Amino acid sequence: MMDKNLTIGDIAQALGVSKTTVSRAISGKGRIGEETRKKVLDYIETHHYRPNVVAKGLAQNKTYNLGLVLPGDYHLVDLPFFQKCMLGISKAASEKDYDVLITMVSNDRIGQLKRAVTNHKIDGAILTRTLIDDRPMQYLRENGVPFVAIGSTEDSTAVQIDNDHRTACRTLTEKLLERGIKRIALIGDDENYMVTKNRLCGFEDAFENRPNESVNCRILLNVTHADMVEGIVEELLSEGTDCIVTMDDFLCSRVLNALQRRGVDVPGQMQVASFYDSVFLAEHMPQVSSIWFDVEELGRKACELLLQILAGESVEQRTLLGYQLRM
Amino acid sequence: MMDKNLTIGDIAQALGVSKTTVSRAISGKGRIGEETRKKVLDYIETHHYRPNVVAKGLAQNKTYNLGLVLPGDYHLVDLPFFQKCMLGISKAASEKDYDVLITMVSNDRIGQLKRAVTNHKIDGAILTRTLIDDRPMQYLRENGVPFVAIGSTEDSTAVQIDNDHRTACRTLTEKLLERGIKRIALIGDDENYMVTKNRLCGFEDAFENRPNESVNCRILLNVTHADMVEGIVEELLSEGTDCIVTMDDFLCSRVLNALQRRGVDVPGQMQVASFYDSVFLAEHMPQVSSIWFDVEELGRKACELLLQILAGESVEQRTLLGYQLRM
DNA sequence: CTGAAAGCGCTTACAG
DNA sequence: CTGAAAGCGCTTACAG
Numbered sequence: 001m002m003d004k005n006l007t008i009g010d011i012a013q014a015l016g017v018s019k020t021t022v023s024r025a026i027s028g029k030g031r032i033g034e035e036t037r038k039k040v041l042d043y044i045e046t047h048h049y050r051p052n053v054v055a056k057g058l059a060q061n062k063t064y065n066l067g068l069v070l071p072g073d074y075h076l077v078d079l080p081f082f083q084k085c086m087l088g089i090s091k092a093a094s095e096k097d098y099d100v101l102i103t104m105v106s107n108d109r110i111g112q113l114k115r116a117v118t119n120h121k122i123d124g125a126i127l128t129r130t131l132i133d134d135r136p137m138q139y140l141r142e143n144g145v146p147f148v149a150i151g152s153t154e155d156s157t158a159v160q161i162d163n164d165h166r167t168a169c170r171t172l173t174e175k176l177l178e179r180g181i182k183r184i185a186l187i188g189d190d191e192n193y194m195v196t197k198n199r200l201c202g203f204e205d206a207f208e209n210r211p212n213e214s215v216n217c218r219i220l221l222n223v224t225h226a227d228m229v230e231g232i233v234e235e236l237l238s239e240g241t242d243c244i245v246t247m248d249d250f251l252c253s254r255v256l257n258a259l260q261r262r263g264v265d266v267p268g269q270m271q272v273a274s275f276y277d278s279v280f281l282a283e284h285m286p287q288v289s290s291i292w293f294d295v296e297e298l299g300r301k302a303c304e305l306l307l308q309i310l311a312g313e314s315v316e317q318r319t320l321l322g323y324q325l326r327m
Numbered sequence: 328m329m330d331k332n333l334t335i336g337d338i339a340q341a342l343g344v345s346k347t348t349v350s351r352a353i354s355g356k357g358r359i360g361e362e363t364r365k366k367v368l369d370y371i372e373t374h375h376y377r378p379n380v381v382a383k384g385l386a387q388n389k390t391y392n393l394g395l396v397l398p399g400d401y402h403l404v405d406l407p408f409f410q411k412c413m414l415g416i417s418k419a420a421s422e423k424d425y426d427v428l429i430t431m432v433s434n435d436r437i438g439q440l441k442r443a444v445t446n447h448k449i450d451g452a453i454l455t456r457t458l459i460d461d462r463p464m465q466y467l468r469e470n471g472v473p474f475v476a477i478g479s480t481e482d483s484t485a486v487q488i489d490n491d492h493r494t495a496c497r498t499l500t501e502k503l504l505e506r507g508i509k510r511i512a513l514i515g516d517d518e519n520y521m522v523t524k525n526r527l528c529g530f531e532d533a534f535e536n537r538p539n540e541s542v543n544c545r546i547l548l549n550v551t552h553a554d555m556v557e558g559i560v561e562e563l564l565s566e567g568t569d570c571i572v573t574m575d576d577f578l579c580s581r582v583l584n585a586l587q588r589r590g591v592d593v594p595g596q597m598q599v600a601s602f603y604d605s606v607f608l609a610e611h612m613p614q615v616s617s618i619w620f621d622v623e624e625l626g627r628k629a630c631e632l633l634l635q636i637l638a639g640e641s642v643e644q645r646t647l648l649g650y651q652l653r654m
Numbered sequence: 655c656t657g658a659a660a661g662c663g664c665t666t667a668c669a670g
Numbered sequence: 671c672t673g674a675a676a677g678c679g680c681t682t683a684c685a686g
Contacts (some may be wrong), residue, residue: 055663058382058663087431350681381678385681386681388682
């Protein structure tokens with residue numbers, strides 16, 4: 001249990017030194033005698049003193065808070081993503097004595113973000129979802145708030161960090177093709193998302209090296225509603241498709257259900273793969289090939305990037321993180 | 328775009344009044360002339376002045392931050408719950424000019440929460456998951472940090488808010504029994520959770536009024552792994568069960584899959600109901616009976632409770648929120 | 655109704 | 671190496 005309301009002044013008084021000295025002992029800035037420093041640090045230790053970060057921030061014109069911009073709409077599929085991301089972010093922030101303050105954005109309403117900024121409560125922000133014409137991003141830029149975006153943006157001025165979806169999808173697809181597949185189909189979500197685009201590119205990349213082979217290939221995008229899956233699977237089956245690749249594991253679990261219902265054996269009669277693996281695939285593990293990303297690490301790195309920016313260091317404008325094949 | 332770094336002092340100077348006066352005009356505290364107040368407010372309006380909440384907090388010995396304690400483990404099923412909760416909380420907080428600061432707890436490690444407290448960064452906290460021997464709860468109590476718990480606790484001194492699971496489950500079960508069911512089974516998760524206990528109570532309550540009827544009833548708890556569902560369904564089918572009730576919709580979707588795989592018609596041959604409806608049931612809607620809770624409202628109310636406590640108002644030690652039957 | 659002054663808990667030139 | 675003083679942007683008794 002910590003001693004309440006102990007301040008730098010109390011310590012100074014107790015030790016017969018000045019507040020300046022105490023401050024220096026704590027921060028490590030400025031010259032100070034080894035003896036004195038020890039004395040102060042000891043006192044702090046035994047009395048469980050903890051500086052008031054808010055006051056410190058005020059004096060330094062900082063808040064030691066990071067704004068985390070989270071989607072507030074319920075249509076989200078991949079919530080585990082956000083949870084892991086948050087964990088990585090908040091761990092990295094903690095280590096530098098920063099805190100994470102949430103601002104939720106639903107339907108492009110950025111009121112909470114605005115509040116945090118205009119109330120002087122954050123030093124910078126992390127975007128966890130990037131859209132075309134991203135309002136939060138615009139706002140942050142207009143107001144000179146440093147930020148980093150998780151995910152890819154076409155805006156090449158924004159500091160962004162993402163998993164290397166393209167390479168990952170390329171590799172997975174190549175491996176599938178090596179299995180001698182004849183008719184492959186790709187099912188994806190909204191084609192306006194950057195992720196969708198990147199995954200599509202990776203998929204197409206895989207066909208580059210093998211121009212002579214005759215692999216029949218169908219691409220079905222904008223499959224935004226679970227209902228649509230049933231009909232699609234039906235059609236693909238009738239066409240003799242022998243491999244279905246989905247862009248995320250939610251779609252994948254739908255596809256698996258549809259196949260199961262029709263008594264189609266996976267992977268015997270139909271190979272199934274997903275470009276993203278979170279929680280929905282957990283129980284289908286060995287039968288389905290997929291790509292796994294370390295999302296906690298993604299969050300951590302994003303936070304570290306922002307912290308570097310705030311510290312005045314220069315950072316890469318774009319960072320790509322690795323992946324892992326599960327097949 | 329807001330004018331940077333405008334302070335109460337700048338305004339005072341520009342208007343030829345004292346900082347005290349400006350402060351009073353803004354806060355509405357203390358006597359002040361109507362004329363003066365207007366003048367100040369006008370100036371603020373046109374110059375987009377926004378007070379520095381951090382400085383304000385320092386002067387008032389407050390932070391205007393609420394700590395949100397979130398589970399950091401990945402084994403969670405019901406992430407939509409936390410998202411909706413967070414939305415409700417952050418909306419309610421915003422309205423009172425408070426912000427929400429996240430602290431994640433995994434494996435009982437409350438380091439982040441401790442940091443937020445000892446660094447003087449939060450005025451109070453909201454727990455989003457309550458366990459028996461809840462460490463965050465203990466810590467908050469020991470350190471005199473006001474908090475409210477979402478969910479039920481056996482600790483009767485804690486301010487807590489929850490949906491009325493018991494009544495809800497009772498009602499749903501009663502409705503099912505009215506349909507003339509003969510063999511009903513309840514499948515549930517970890518029996519140590521308070522929710523599980525409450526739902527079980529509700530289920531049992533439903534049988535109170537009908538002692539004469541001979542409904543065969545099986546209760547299967549601690550079904551913590553999806554794998555277990557397959558065998559259970561098999562067994563229940565062989566026993567001639569005509570209604571399966573699950574405690575949450577994750578379990579429910581597993582049950583539905585298992586039934587589907589066996590060609591069992593729902594609700595023709597088997598009635599299925601769930602005591603909780605989030606996202607997993609979305610596509611099974613008409614066939615499955617379930618209970619719906621307004622989780623965003625739960626979060627909002629929890630936050631409002633905490634804010635009342637911080638404002639020194641007294642609040643109910645226990646609040647129960649309603650539910651909605653979907654059948 | 656209004657203001658000068660002290661204070662919230664820290665930091666940081668500036669002197670010594 | 672150490673300290674007195676001013677300052678971060680607000681609030682709030684206390685006087686007038």
